[in-house]
Every structure is written in structure tokens, then in C-alpha cells.
Amino acid sequence: MLTYDETMILAIYNTGTRKGTKDVLTKMRTYLEPDETELRELTDTVIRKLEAMSDDEYAALDLIPDFDAEEETDAG
Numbered sequence: 001m002l003t004y005d006e007t008m009i010l011a012i013y014n015t016g017t018r019k020g021t022k023d024v025l026t027k028m029r030t031y032l033e034p035d036e037t038e039l040r041e042l043t044d045t046v047i048r049k050l051e052a053m054s055d056d057e058y059a060a061l062d063l064i065p066d067f068d069a070e071e072e073t074d075a076g
Contacts, residue, residue, distance in 0.1 A: 002061070006046050011063040018058035022050040 002010070013024045029043050050058070 002046075002049065005042055006049065007061075007063065009042060009046050010061065014063050018050055018053065018055050021058070022047055025050070 009025070010021060013021055013028065015021045015024055025043055025047050029040065029047075032040050032043070
């Protein structure tokens, strides 16, 4: 199960394949500044989840951002 933030990072860096997205996130991680700990932890979590899922599971993900979902959680 992916959180809203995890889904958003996947939507931003989605290459169309699980491996490609994992590779892009791994490379992006190297550009993070030392004080970007929250983004680093989020990226690490997403990479671990990508490693644990199959290509078919990745292909089935809905990676179109749903900004209304964030507004509902912020308002709730």
C-alpha cells in the first residue's frame, strides 16, 4: 500500500517501468542535500517498495496525481 506522498513521488518520477523509475529515484537521491532528510527517507521507502513489487503490480498502479485526495486529508 502506498501513501499519498509515495504515490506523488512515483507520479513525478514515473518512467513507465518499475526498474526505470527505481533507477531514476536512485539517481535523484544522490542530488539531495544533507538537510533534505524527509525527502531522502521518503525516497528510500519508495525504492524499497519498488524492489518488493513485481512489474505487473507496478503497471497496475494509478500514478495520476489526485490532488483532491490531499485536500480531503488536509481538511479532515
